[in-house]
Amino acid sequence: MALILAATTPAYADKGFGGSTDGESQQHAETGDDGTVSVTVGGIVFDRSKNGSGGSAGALTSSTSWSPPACWYAPKYTPEQLQKYLEPIWEAGSTGYEWDAEQREKYNADDEKKAFNKDKSGEGFWWGSYVNKSYPPGWDACDKDYFWVDTGDAPPADIENAVTPEILAELAYAEIRVPGTEVTLAPTETTKVNLPTWAWLDGAEFKPVSVTASVPDIGISATATAEPVSLEIKPGTPDAQTYPASGVCGIDGRRIGEPYRKGDADRTPPCGVKYLRSSGDGAFPLQATVTWEIHWTGTGGAGGDLPDGEFGATQDVVVQEIQAINR
Known part of the structure; x- marks a missing residue:
């Protein structure tokens, strides 16, 4: 499976949680003194320090028709980050007045204190969709717009493929490399x-061999x-x-x-x-x-x-x- 990058949400391009790139989520790798590598991509941190290595190592193919999630939802923005991203789009008028007005109302953008849930800063995140960059079947299934989740709460019940330990395990499966x-x-x-x-x-x-996937901002992980x-x-x-x-x-x-x-x-x-x-x-x-x-x-x-x-x-x-x- 290819490295995992962010999806675009309906009607406009996106950038990843905590990142500053335009159109795709931030990919960030860190190498420790012992040579281990962690990669942050698609809103998830992958620890590959116990993975297989070498020039002949490769990804596993499932022995059944099962495959890892083609898309998923994870924390993406703080209130301030989402405001900084969306407001320039509305001001440019590139998405149409009607749609912009609906979005302003949805995010309470005219209330200086409560816009984008700024009154809840530090108490949760705006979640968004990410997609497997190789675009396997089902990559476009995660088409819901941003939604707010308080820290410690589960995502709404109607949201399929919201990151859970099991979803993280399935995404970690795709990152495993064997000799x-x-x-x-x-x-x-x-x-x-x-x-x-x-x-x-x-x-x-x-x-x-093993790979650990985690979302530190909400304190969940799976190996x-x-x-x-x-x-x-x-x-x-x-x-x-x-x-x-x-x-x-x-x-x-x-x-x-x-x-x-x-x-x-x-x-x-x-x-x-x-x-x-x-x-x-x-x-x-x-x-x-x-x-x-x-x-x-x-x-x-x-x-x-x-x-x-x-x-x-x-x-x-x-x-x-x-x-x-x-x-």
Whole structure:
């Protein structure tokens, strides 16, 4: 999922809560002395310090039709910030006198003390919509105008996708990155017909990863954690036999598969493949996909499970005939 940026509200462009950009929400990254990174985007702070890293790391794809929210509502403006943003638009007359007049009335703009809920400064925020910048289906569903929420109160019941610990967990899911899935094979580089090939993944890399999403201004957060559970191997040809027969290798501790060691030639690999014919002048595209279980915990003891995620890669395997000399 792409980095998350602000939506535009009906009839006019927008800028993010606490930001000063024009048309999009502020994206702000902070790197600590230990190299950890937090990113503020779409009204939410994402802590990625426990995320997967490296050039081959990638985002999970849900194993079901479920997907993270395409849009959501979160705190966006203080009373003073909303006034500073809207009044120049009305003064420019770009949205029409009638609409401007309705907006002035809605926000009580002519009352110097109560305009934009200034009499409640420090007691709440104006909430607004944000959208996944990649615009997946449903990105335009959050079309309600700004609404006020007192600190400590829940958003109105008719507002779907208002940030809650569960919504934050779903958005954190989209920010998770997991290690690449290129498996180590033995024999390396080239394997032989009818010779079992061992396959395994580096146990040091395959450990739980997590991302925490929070909205500090209203004191809620959630952490989504991904844990590897299995590796599925697809040889790239029907003329092959997988170990185990299902092609799905379970995880043992933090290790998937078992490294080949000298003396294992007569053993059946716990995870691997045996090709039954040569790849000729080409190679077979072996596909390795790791399944990750996702669970989350959040403010107030909330928590639960989210759909499993998958991340895979394809690598070429050259398979040769075993040459023998007849005398």
